[in-house]
């Protein structure tokens with residue numbers, strides 16, 4: 001018998017329809033709808049019951065702590081961990097878990113697109129699949145994974161790509177790692193995983209990193225507001241290959257002068273970020289000292305930056321090397 005701990009955090013998989021809309025309120029033990037996973041003993045940890053659109057960095061840290069606590073137990077050892085989680089921000093929690101994961105046993109995130117009280121819900125199937133992957137010896141050393149709609153995806157580079165489709169996630173960097181169905185788990189690839197970063201401490205909770213998207217007519221108001229609100233970092237999701245405009249570049253230069261960390265990403269789902277264009281484009285930002293990052297979606301880059309800033313790791317990993325090691329990892 002294998003043993004898996006399921007840490008329940010809420011999300012649609014745990015949600016029911018109420019007069020106030022669909023809300024998360026079910027605990028872990030109810031999420032399989034009474035069915036069992038053959039060959040696996042499951043233990044449930046009810047950590048929180050929160051829709052993932054409401055999560056804070058503090059919640060993400062608590063999820064990390066819960067994984068550490070379960071894997072750190074001397075008695076009662078488990079073979080893997082599953083996190084049930086809302087899909088809206090699963091990619092953020094997944095990358096944080098992956099960045100700090102220092103154990104061969106996998107941590108597998110899953111959820112559902114249909115509420116727990118839907119007649120044709122996808123939650124029980126996804127949870128069964130996630131438990132099978134967490135229990136699989138072949139999933140060891142793969143870090144944090146997202147298992148959804150029968151697909152096994154790496155944490156790094158995976159994002160929610162559809163608001164309602166059951167197959168809601170895709171990896172925008174590299175490919176999927178395998179599949180899972182009633183006949184078992186099939187893993188055909190492994191992600192490259194750098195040395196783990198230190199786990200988030202309580203300082204992570206308050207480390208403000210804003211995500212600012214570019215668009216026609218964008219001015220400097222949001223960049224300045226971010227600094228005024230106490231942000232220590234900004235991920236700029238540029239247009240196209242990573243562009244802003246002259247007004248925003250000027251504002252970014254002012255922020256850099258005040259010690260703010262700014263990283264250039266893109267609002268486009270796939271493709272590299274490169275400083276190519278002048279006149280307010282990415283070439284100007286790069287010339288001003290803003291590093292580009294291509295290997296993580298902007299949402300996940302923000303988590304990497306928050307973790308780095310919260311630990312004051314600047315001397316260990318200057319920002320460019322942090323991005324090279326933990327974001328723009330070269331796949332074979």
Ligand SMILES: NC(=O)C[C@H](N)C(=O)O
Nearest residue numbers: 011012051052086087088
């Ligand atoms: N499908 C879902 O789980 C979406 C939900 N709004 C959440 O992230 O909690």
